[in-house]
Amino acid sequence: MKIDVLTLFPRMFEGPLTESIIGKAIERQLLDVTVMNFRDFSENKHRNVDDYPYGGGAGMLLTAQPIFGALDTIQAENPETKKRVILLDPAGVPFTQSVAEELAEEEHLVFICGHYEGYDERIRSLVTDEVSLGDYVLTGGELGAMVMIDATVRLLPEVLGNEESAKTDSHSTGLLEHPQYTRPADYRGMKVPDVLLSGNHKKIAEWQEKESLRRTYFRRPDMLEQLELTKEQKNWLAEIKSEEC
Structure with a gap:
């Protein structure tokens, strides 16, 4: 360029x-x-x-x-x-x-x-x-x-x-990026979520997507208005909203 x-x-x-x-x-x-x-x-x-x-x-x-x-x-x-x-x-x-x-x-x-x-x-x-x-x-x-x-x-x-870094950045997918962690797994009592240590890539991907949805809902709900959610994302969002009650 x-x-x-x-x-x-x-x-x-x-x-x-x-x-x-x-x-x-x-x-x-x-x-x-x-x-x-x-x-x-x-x-x-x-x-x-x-x-x-x-x-x-x-x-x-x-x-x-x-x-x-x-x-x-x-x-x-x-x-x-x-x-x-x-x-x-x-x-x-x-x-x-x-x-x-x-x-x-x-x-x-x-x-x-x-x-x-x-x-x-x-x-x-x-x-x-x-x-x-x-x-x-x-x-x-x-x-x-x-x-x-x-x-x-x-x-x-x-x-x-x-x-892949740019593809998964906040705003590139329509959602904010999910939380991320690195070593150590336990720092001052703050632990990395177990799913990220499981080695189960399908479960990890699901957790990341749901946490992206959660972060976007709480921090930038306006972004969700522009996004066409899948059926699974809608179910996750309903769960996230129910947690506030």
Whole structure:
């Protein structure tokens, strides 16, 4: 995968792109990331990238020209690849695991990190997606881009050591992940559930699924509204609810 990031603060990406899973993916040439300061594309003699909005209003807007210039360069360098251009914007669709899964199928992603009060509306003509990290406002789009890149890259083939890890993550199955344990089996009187020590893989799988359902019911019941439960899951959920009585 090729990723380009347009930002006014390239140094913010130095840590996240050199450490952990993303850093290793770049080292193994599974991922190619270029961080570009779009101020370098400004044709203004002062290299300004913002200006006051027509009609008045608070704050400054990012001007269209530097962003258009940066994307022209990206297109010229990679004319053959189809690009998904993502605008980080509080008014965008919420970022979710399903969005990350969709982006992970793409060959080339471009993230535009905004700053100041907003964008010149003409910038939106360049983008394929407008995405928000959540219902709050950050100083700029950089942190949002880092989160989206991390969530997307870990889904790429061969990036994680165990391919099954991403498939069973919370939100990937529609449920939160079940509780997990490691050695020792008894720590300060807190014991690992017997079923996990039984070696009975069918019973273990059933326990894990039921505990995922339990955790989702108590912590994120809204997720269950979006999920079509099997008959067995419905029975388990009824048992879980009866335990509250």
